[in-house]
Amino acid sequence: MYLEYWGFNKPPFENNPDPDIFYMSGPHIEGLTRLVYAARTRKGLSILVGDIGSGKTALLKVFINKISSENRYDIALISNPCQESTEFLKDVLYKLGLTDVPITRVEILRVLEERLMENARAGKDTVLMVDEAQMLSPATLEEIRLLLNFNSSGMSFISVFLLGQTGLLTRIQRQRQVRQRISVSYFLKPLDLKETARYIFFRQRRAGLKNNVFTRQAIEMIYRHSNGLAGTINNLCDMALLVGFGEKNKMINLAIIKDVIQDGEI
Numbered sequence: 001m002y003l004e005y006w007g008f009n010k011p012p013f014e015n016n017p018d019p020d021i022f023y024m025s026g027p028h029i030e031g032l033t034r035l036v037y038a039a040r041t042r043k044g045l046s047i048l049v050g051d052i053g054s055g056k057t058a059l060l061k062v063f064i065n066k067i068s069s070e071n072r073y074d075i076a077l078i079s080n081p082c083q084e085s086t087e088f089l090k091d092v093l094y095k096l097g098l099t100d101v102p103i104t105r106v107e108i109l110r111v112l113e114e115r116l117m118e119n120a121r122a123g124k125d126t127v128l129m130v131d132e133a134q135m136l137s138p139a140t141l142e143e144i145r146l147l148l149n150f151n152s153s154g155m156s157f158i159s160v161f162l163l164g165q166t167g168l169l170t171r172i173q174r175q176r177q178v179r180q181r182i183s184v185s186y187f188l189k190p191l192d193l194k195e196t197a198r199y200i201f202f203r204q205r206r207a208g209l210k211n212n213v214f215t216r217q218a219i220e221m222i223y224r225h226s227n228g229l230a231g232t233i234n235n236l237c238d239m240a241l242l243v244g245f246g247e248k249n250k251m252i253n254l255a256i257i258k259d260v261i262q263d264g265e266i
């Protein structure tokens with residue numbers, strides 16, 4: 001591997017949503033602020049959409065870390081939602097730590113309501129987070145809306161966060177009643193050129209490098225090809241470091257990035 005050659009102490013551009021190497025770009029800060037605000041003020045339904053690789057899952061991890069430290073939240077995180085709505089509800093219970101999950105929908109809802117009330121009495125907020133929420137079926141979206149109806153004097157007992165690709169919005173648009181419940185909605189924009197450069201510097205530093213090995217032209221090409229999507233930036237940078245190592249280059253220049261783009265399916 002190229003780590004030693006370049007002087008990294010760990011892989012700098014791994015595609016893994018690790019909160020410890022999270023770069024707070026403008027769009028990510030804004031998205032996080034809205035999510036935290038929605039949790040603190042117990043907004044019913046919040047939506048965060050963005051293209052594949054824009055950093056939704058990574059942001060979600062940072063969000064969970066942030067609010068978990070307050071010790072006031074009972075969080076159910078569903079990363080790959082089931083299509084079938086009763087299965088989905090079962091998964092919610094399971095993720096809340098209830099292992100004795102009933103079979104019928106009515107019973108599941110009763111157990112869930114009990115848990116929501118119990119949390120409310122203990123001064124805790126129940127939070128449901130669904131990643132890849134563009135996969136939710138209309139019936140499951142409707143079930144989520146009904147969960148928001150568990151409330152006392154208009155304040156929901158549960159806050160729901162749906163994160164997904166932009167198709168999620170189209171799906172919700174079709175369900176008027178779900179759409180009407182949205183309190184916070186945010187589109188996570190890709191990085192611009194400046195943020196792309198900062199992101200690349202940041203990931204190198206976090207992997208133990210003091211300087212930057214990407215030339216300005218290389219970064220401009222990475223930006224153009226990735227459209228500022230972190231997932232693609234990672235793949236390009238990783239391959240470029242490998243090629244640069246193979247060729248014993250001192251820097252990652254434009255020619256290397258062009259090679260990587262031409263060779264691969266990145």
Ligand SMILES: Nc1ncnc2c1ncn2[C@@H]1O[C@H](COP(=O)(O)OP(=O)(O)O)[C@@H](O)[C@H]1O
Binds near residue numbers: 230
């Ligand atoms: N702000 C960020 N800081 C650090 N790494 C990030 C950031 N945003 C995205 N990434 C990286 O890009 C990869 C793809 O992001 P991810 O959150 O999986 O995108 P999405 O869920 O929107 O498809 C992540 O695994 C992570 O390595």
Ligand SMILES: [Mg+2]
Binds near residue numbers: 058132
């Ligand atoms: Mg994701």
